[in-house]
C-alpha cells in the first residue's frame with residue numbers, strides 16, 4: 001500500500017438501530033455493508049454489544065459470509081465475545097469498553113489497569129489470526145500499555161475532539177487535537193498500527209486524515225445519518241474524497 005493510502009472502515013451499527021426500532025428485518029445492515037463496499041469502503045465495522053441493541057449475532061454470521069472486504073468486529077473484552085470472535089475469526093477485532101447505560105462508546109479502554117487480563121484475553125485472538133486493536137484515548141500510559149499487552153493496532157478515540165468542535169469549544173478542540181497528533185506519532189514509534197474514529201464528520205475528518213501515521217478511520221453514525229440526505233454511496237464517496245484530499249495535501 002502506498003504510504004499515503006488511508007483506509008475507510010464503514011460502521012453499519014446504526015442501520016441495525018433503525019431496523020431494530022421496528023423489530024423486523026428492514027433495513028438490512030448487510031445490504032448496507034455491500035453498498036458501502038461498492039462505494040469504496042475498505043472494511044466494514046460492526047459492534048456486537050452485550051445488550052444487542054443494534055447489531056445481533058445473526059448479522060455477524062451473515063457479514064462474515066457476505067463481505068468481500070475485511071470485517072472489523074468490535075466487542076467488549078468478555079468471555080462471551082471472545083468465543084464469538086474465535087468462532088468467526090474476523091480479520092480484525094477491536095476491543096472497546098462497554099457500559100450498558102451509555103449511549104455510545106464514551107471513552108477508551110483502561111488498558112493500564114487491566115494489563116494482565118487483557119494480555120491473556122488477546123493471546124488466543126491473535127493465535128486465531130485476528131488483528132487485535134484496542135480503542136484508547138490519546139494518553140501515553142494507555143498506548144504504552146497497549147503495546148505491552150500484545151495489541152497490533154490502537155484505535156484513537158476522536159470523540160472528545162469531535163464533540164468540542166461541534167460545541168464550539170475551540171481551546172478544548174485544539175488541545176484534544178494536539179494530544180491525538182502526538183499520540184498517533186507515539187503509537188507509531190512503538191510499532192503499533194494507528195487507527196482513529198468516533199464522531200468523525202465531513203467537518204472534523206480532514207485534520208485527522210492528514211496524520212501520516214493513521215492507516216484507517218472508522219466512521220459510522222455520521223455516514224448513516226448523511227445517507228438519509230444524499231444516499232449511502234454518495235455519502236461515503238464524499239468522505240473518501242475528503243480523506244484523499246487531506247492525505248494529498
Ligand code: PXP
Nearest residue numbers: 105135197198199218219220221
Ligand atoms: N470506532 C470505534 C471503536 C467505535 O466504538 C465507534 C462507534 O461504534 C466508531 C469507531 C464509529 O463511531 P461513529 O459511529 O461515531 O462514527
